[in-house]
Amino acid sequence: MSVAADERHGDRGGRGILSTYGRDGLIQIVLIANSVIMLFPVVIMVFSGFKTNMEIFQAPFRIPDFTDIGNFVTMATQTNFLRYLLNSLLVTGTALLATGILGIMAAYALARYTFAGASFILLFFMSGLMLPLKLAVIPLFILFRDLGILDSYWALIAIYTAMGLPSTVFILTGFIRTLPSELEDAARMDGASEARILWQIMLPLCRPALVIAGIYNLVPIWNDFFFPLVFIQTDALKTLPQGLTTFIGEYSTDYGAMFAGLTLAAAPITLLYIALSRQFINGMTSGAVK
Amino acid sequence: MPVVHYDSEAVEGEALPPTRRRFTRRGAWISFLLIPPIAVMALFVVYPILSALAYAFYDWTGLRREGFVGLENFRRVLFEPPYAAITWNAFQHNVIVFFVLMVVQNGVGFLLAWCLWRELPGARFHRVAVFLPVVLSTVIIGYMWKLFFHPIFGVVNQLLELVGLGALAQPWLGQSDTALGALILVNAWAWVGFPTLVFLAGLQRIPTEVLEAARMETDSEWTITRRIVWPLVAPSTTVVFILLFIGSFNWFELPYIMVGLDGSPFGSTDVLGLVFYRTAFGNVSAGVQDFGLGSALAVLMFLFIAVFATGWTLYLRKRELDV
CATH class of the missing domain: 1.10.3720.10 (MetI-like)
Known part of the structure; x- marks a missing residue:
């Protein structure tokens, strides 16, 4: 017993600094190795976009001549890339706006007023958090056909709005409940209408929560491939991920051009992520971190 | 404590007509806030998921639903x-x-x-x-x-x-x-x-x-x-x-x-x-x-x-x- 205790103490005194440095060194090696594994493929993708087939084959890891933007010019001018980008912006933007507006309406009602059935309605929204909507794609297909919005932006906007609503209501309701109601009460005393209070007082206060909810929904909506695959046929209406499959198909023997296309497609969200990495990480893990 | 209770009840009793009017306006406002988001959820989440359950019990020819076939599918x-x-x-x-x-x-x-x-x-x-x-x-x-x-x-x-x-x-x-x-x-x-x-x-x-x-x-x-x-x-x-x-x-x-x-x-x-x-x-x-x-x-x-x-x-x- 005492021997063991002595050994432990001896241990601590004997290798204290050394073992700490050794352990931290090992941790650094793990982290650096992992970051290399994470970034190396992305870097190779970008590099290859500046190369010809021959260069990719002969010197796959060499740093390319970055002034050689032929592949990118081909992508931007010979394909519908810019159209796809515009479609993605339009669909994602509209869906996020609709989600935000509908979300704050529901959240404000649920968080600030007490009425019969409020908790049931909250539960109703929550149930949408766990349901894999992909598995309801057949009825959605038939519904959109009946509504006459199959193969149009509206099909995607509708499904993405519905997809984003539960998490938005969840995040905003939780947030509004933590806000003190003095400001609203004061405004009410001054005779402001309920709509004005929502628009001019709640909305600005909710901005941080709206950003979290927005990012939480932005990434899956912007990146979605499944719903456009089922709902969109017309090439001019395709979103970026779906459009990628078209131009990869067209350029299937030109490796440089394919890598250039992938790089261009990855660029918008990557740049946004680098600029707002903290918000992205907080936003995307917000559903999982309580 | 009881005094406060009676007090507040009395006030509410007196102000019944305006409260009632405000109550319905309040109800309309809450409905206005809740109905659109609930409608979106009902139409694009709940209805499709329930339909998915129902569709599995029918025979289909292309996009047309035919007879009920029970658990056959x-x-x-x-x-x-x-x-x-x-x-x-x-x-x-x-x-x-x-x-x-x-x-x-x-x-x-x-x-x-x-x-x-x-x-x-x-x-x-x-x-x-x-x-x-x-x-x-x-x-x-x-x-x-x-x-x-x-x-x-x-x-x-x-x-x-x-x-x-x-x-x-x-x-x-x-x-x-x-x-x-x-x-x-x-x-x-x-x-x-x-x-x-x-x-x-x-x-x-x-x-x-x-x-x-x-x-x-x-x-x-x-x-x-x-x-x-x-x-x-x-x-x-x-x-x-x-x-x-x-x-x-x-x-x-x-x-x-x-x-x-x-x-x-x-x-x-x-x-x-x-x-x-x-x-x-x-x-x-x-x-x-x-x-x-x-x-x-x-x-x-x-x-x-x-x-x-x-x-x-x-x-x-x-x-x-x-x-």
């Missing part, structure tokens, strides 16, 4: 050749995907979270790096790795050549015994950042006093991690496990992009998501689409995921409370 996808063999083959692959990702993706995720938790210099950079693929579209990731795995042009084989392991170079996605493994590794590469940062958030919530107390008792980081840290991040574990479970049995985009709708080569990468899509919307080799069989598969997948995810969540939550 379920029987066919589960027990009748050739559907049964395809369904079970795909299901086995989903199970493999889930278990391997559980070890590789969540295991490495926990290890990385533990390393990042030390806040050594550069931790911020490593955190941003590990999460980068998570924000990229599966389509981009799938094509990128498909090109990397190309037998001649791909960097995977070229890298092996470079380090003197050229003998190991092979058509990774073209052979039955390596294709599924390659797909799973790509998935782990793309998603490891998610469990890492969820675990990290869990670790950062452990009170420092608890850790300091534990360090007084033992020097062994292993013991502290196993006895103190692991039980305390249980809520993060629950979320990460359940999301991986749901994701593994819904797996579709990555195999679709990398190996195609048929789960080639020879069905060795076929998973339920691909079978569902082929059955419901047809493909080049089997042009027929069958909404009845497709709906039956969707319902079975949905029930499987719902039952196991719910049961497992309850079990894991209980574990959270026990510690």
Whole structure:
């Protein structure tokens, strides 16, 4: 017993600094190795976009001549890339706006007023958090056909709005409940209408929560491939991920051009992520971190 | 106390007519706020999911619903050749995907979270790096790795050549015994950042006093991690496990992009998501689409995921409370 205790103490005194440095060194090696594994493929993708087939084959890891933007010019001018980008912006933007507006309406009602059935309605929204909507794609297909919005932006906007609503209501309701109601009460005393209070007082206060909810929904909506695959046929209406499959198909023997296309497609969200990495990480893990 | 009570009641009684009017206006305002979002949810989430259940009990010709056939569609996808063999083959692959990702993706995720938790210099950079693929579209990731795995042009084989392991170079996605493994590794590469940062958030919530107390008792980081840290991040574990479970049995985009709708080569990468899509919307080799069989598969997948995810969540939550 005492021997063991002595050994432990001896241990601590004997290798204290050394073992700490050794352990931290090992941790650094793990982290650096992992970051290399994470970034190396992305870097190779970008590099290859500046190369010809021959260069990719002969010197796959060499740093390319970055002034050689032929592949990118081909992508931007010979394909519908810019159209796809515009479609993605339009669909994602509209869906996020609709989600935000509908979300704050529901959240404000649920968080600030007490009425019969409020908790049931909250539960109703929550149930949408766990349901894999992909598995309801057949009825959605038939519904959109009946509504006459199959193969149009509206099909995607509708499904993405519905997809984003539960998490938005969840995040905003939780947030509004933590806000003190003095400001609203004061405004009410001054005779402001309920709509004005929502628009001019709640909305600005909710901005941080709206950003979290927005990012939480932005990434899956912007990146979605499944719903456009089922709902969109017309090439001019395709979103970026779906459009990628078209131009990869067209350029299937030109490796440089394919890598250039992938790089261009990855660029918008990557740049946004680098600029707002903290918000992205907080936003995307917000559903999982309580 | 009673005085206040009577007081307030009296005031409310007196102000009945205006209160009533305000009450209905208040009701109208609440309805105005709630009806649009509820309508969107009802039309695009609840109605489709309930319809998916109903559709599975009907016979379908193309987009037209024919007679009620009871459990016939379920029987066919589960027990009748050739559907049964395809369904079970795909299901086995989903199970493999889930278990391997559980070890590789969540295991490495926990290890990385533990390393990042030390806040050594550069931790911020490593955190941003590990999460980068998570924000990229599966389509981009799938094509990128498909090109990397190309037998001649791909960097995977070229890298092996470079380090003197050229003998190991092979058509990774073209052979039955390596294709599924390659797909799973790509998935782990793309998603490891998610469990890492969820675990990290869990670790950062452990009170420092608890850790300091534990360090007084033992020097062994292993013991502290196993006895103190692991039980305390249980809520993060629950979320990460359940999301991986749901994701593994819904797996579709990555195999679709990398190996195609048929789960080639020879069905060795076929998973339920691909079978569902082929059955419901047809493909080049089997042009027929069958909404009845497709709906039956969707319902079975949905029930499987719902039952196991719910049961497992309850079990894991209980574990959270026990510690």
